[in-house]
Amino acid sequence: MEKIVSKIAALGVPGLVLLIAISATGLTGAAAITSALAALGPFGMLGGIATLGVIGLASQGIVEFGFDSIFTAVVKELYKKGESKESILEKIKRYPVSKALKRKLREELDKIS
Incomplete structure (x- = not known):
């Protein structure tokens, strides 16, 4: 179904x-x-x-x-492709998403080695 x-x-x-x-x-x-x-x-x-x-x-x-999973995967892929954490954080700030999702994305970015 x-x-x-x-x-x-x-x-x-x-x-x-x-x-x-x-x-x-x-x-x-x-x-x-x-x-x-x-x-x-x-x-x-x-x-x-x-x-x-x-x-x-x-x-x-x-x-x-789900929307959250896709955004999280995009953030991880950006880091894998060589973008700095600072540039990814700037992108997250500009994303048209809720504050809760932005916080989750920042947390996911902090988990990345």
Whole structure:
């Protein structure tokens, strides 16, 4: 059951994004879809389709692993790739997340050797 719900949620988010983009165009029919897809990503409609795919993958990951786990993994990966703890702390300060999550991310960063 959980897998079905996560698949529906992953498909639902790109659909909502496309629906909002279509309504923002002020057009109807095929022209609205074409304009919305072109506006969503670089390189016209193909970029818009790719953007919706990336949104679907990101939402799938959030549904499957949780927002906190993904942010924690990103912080660890930044450190593995050679960023200093100071630069990662600056990024954490700028993240648009709750104070509790920022505190958790700082704690995770302190645990890293």
